[in-house]
Amino acid sequence: MIKNISIKNYRSCLDTDFKLHPELSVLIGPNSSGKTNVMNALLLLKKLTEESPLFYSRDVEPTGHCKLKSTITIDNVKATLWADIDTYTDADNTDIVITSDQYWNIQQLTGNNKRVKLPLSVARELTRLTRAADTRFISYYQRRISFDALEQISKEIPGPVRDFLGKIALDLAQIRYYSASQFTNPANCPVSFELEKEGKTTRAPRLTGHAKFLFDLYNSRKRPKGSGYWQFIDIIGPNGIGLVDDISFNEITTSSVHHSVRIGGTVTERRKKNILVIPQFKIGKNALSPNQLSEGTFKTITLLFYLITEPSQVLFIEEPEVCVHHGLLSSILELIKTYSNNKQIVISTHSDFVLDMVQPDNVYVVTNLPDEGTKIHHIPKRLSRRELGALREYLRTEGNLGEYWRAGGLE
């Protein structure tokens, strides 16, 4: 669980502190106040687990330098991270962590205040390496962390600390981010996708966006009954919100032959089997391709799929209300609230209807003033005791949190 994060010099977050709610945090604020930037800063925690400073560097100049401080707890053990991060923002406005210095304080394990230097990406690789021991994958991981580096880390950092940071790294690596803008215009969604099969291995080519969602959906349906996928089907199906009756995948096997010429002129032949996967969404008597779904239906299915099936302990959702009817939105929010008992969820919204369905304790107002940058104010702390009392009395006798916000009572 991420307890808090302090962000310095990241986009509009010049000096921003955010103490997250343990279950559900709801960010509200005007456009350009920095809600998305706060989510992106939180996502840097995930990206720190992907960076491999020891062996992997990109030939790019950093476009930004920021500092993060964050407290994370797992199994009641608290760890504080200080990170200096060089980032590169690509043409899709996605941040890539190029290099970082990461220091940890885990007093409960080390018994002192001394900071430990171990990048999350290395901690993650170490844990994978341990888990992959005695398997054929070990050589793959060994290529990513040198024996010298391993030996040095083993000498300097005690085993329990390494293991704990590995756990944190694996948890943070699973952070999931969902934005309504990721799944706009289902017409862009492919009607099928192809998997490559060689021997017993099935591989998907690099997929993104809508196609990636279809592939995730296809993959997760193979999980046993009772797993997240089947809960998802139950919830979107006729016994739940009734968006679709069923989802099916037709598989057509095709084959191809690839020839390559070796030095000396020897021609080798490689046979590959491909699987063409055709998803269909059954609604009433119709079997629809994914690109025939309405935008609201498509967005809702993707949001609920990732909410229900992802193993991540932390989920960020931007504007769950986009393109969704308020009746369906109330069900989505009930689901988000239910799942926030098991995973930490941060959502941003411009909808007073969303605010009607949460408590003031869940709400954070995001502001962006010149010179100050983005600031996050937790409602129970932003309001004086008297103002908070007035709000609670209003909710008890007069109206809802959403209309209170709309009338200017929160900002």
Added chain:
Amino acid sequence: MAVKIGIIAEEHNDIDVIYQFTCKLTPENSFSFSTFVAHGCGRLRNKCQAWSHNLIRRGCTHLVVIHDLDDKDQDSLRLELENSVRDTACSGRIILIPVFEIEAWLLSDPLALQQTFNMKKAPKIPQNPETIRHPKEYLRDIVWKDSKKRYINTIHNKKIASILRIDKISICSSFTPYPAFVSTTIASC
């Protein structure tokens, strides 16, 4: 001619539940609903008077107001709501105040829960569900425990209500005036 009943409730699923129950008490074609949903108790109490007048203007002849008791005092809540609808020109009205939450009514028939959530056996529920302090959370917990399914009130309340045997809810004192209200309402038209 079908009776037009005006319903004022906190949440949409409260209306779904009362609609299903009404269908069990009288033929579906003998009534219709016009509704206002407050999305919160404070707003319901604040808007109750204006909404009840509006429902009458929309042609409703009868009014139903549903408000969870939660931690409030039943007598003063009932008095406040009755005052809000007192001067509306309708043929009949009823204030329903489920003890704690409307989900207590849904807990009165374990077989309906078993069927809705495909449970292997009917869950064990206290004799009087209105004694359960947090019925919604109770329902969520037994559904997860016995079926490994997520209970979502906005989705499942309607389904449970449609299966539930109406005679089973008679154990809930907050519901008992409703069947008589429906039969009087229908008989009046």
